[in-house]
Amino acid sequence: GELRGGAWVVVDSRINSDYIEMYADRTAKGNVLEPEGMIEIKFRTKELVECMGRLDQQLISLKEKLSEAKNTGSYTDVERLQQQIKAREKQLLPMYTQIATKFAELHDTSLRMAAKGIIREVLDWRNSRSFFYKRLLRKVMEESLIKKLREAAGEQLNHKSSVDLIKKWFSESEIARERNGAWADDEAFFRWKDDPANYEEKLQELRVQKVLNQLSNVNNSASDLRALPQAFAALLQKVDVNMRSQLVEELRNVLN
Template structure:
């Protein structure tokens, strides 16, 4: 079937469940994204929408677009980032400061750029 181009690669039976789990998750997530794109750009056909999704993924990831597991990790990270951004947008400065203070010093250093006084 690989030689005929029907499938991309052979699948070992012991990995079949994991493979199809991530394939289904990816296809469902992709379908939801394509539906949302169709609502915002009804004049765009499905192939154009898929090309845009692939371009978005490839710009932000070094992994192959055909890797279902990598794609789901990337999309999950984007959803989490959007949720955090939505929560942060409505938070008060005091709430943001309290949240930052709950982080470990190492994590705060990762997230916050050093101030000019610390560089001297």
């Protein structure tokens, strides 16, 4: 597959890096600027001729003879050698243009895109279906956990901070300690996510901290503190009967 020019503006992962990931097949090309156009800017005829003068032994020899002819004042030889040099350069130009084009193409491969951070990973087409199935499942599972995490901690926790926190919890698990680079292993993440024991306690800690932060403002006002029992009573009236009994029992345990 190939993308050309303005198409990159539409699919650039930096537009929404939380949700857009870019991949390329091993044979893919970016073609932001076609190789022929690239060499017209970066490797013009002048540069190609200079390259010939450095690499082609016949041209090097002719230019040495031209220099000697100029020093000896042999103008007939100078004119003849200049014509031979121009003829040689004309003969070599198509081949050097082809080499320059290939050189420009090699700067636009999928491996080069990965090295520059344009794409996340290089894929083989024959394995892409299973790869994208696992990758999409991984993102869906991550997003569901991020949603739980932000509900527990409050909306002040942004998407990136949520991912960093999940990564931290994962890295502390036994699954992560089994091998290096486990975070990049989708199968390892699935095993970790499928066991709520790996993160439910941590989610509960975030819920407690969120409620504590909400109640901390009450502590700054004596009148708010006096109103707190009535507020709790009003809250309990709105709660399901079974949940109310559980909350009352837990509050008694805390107060005792």
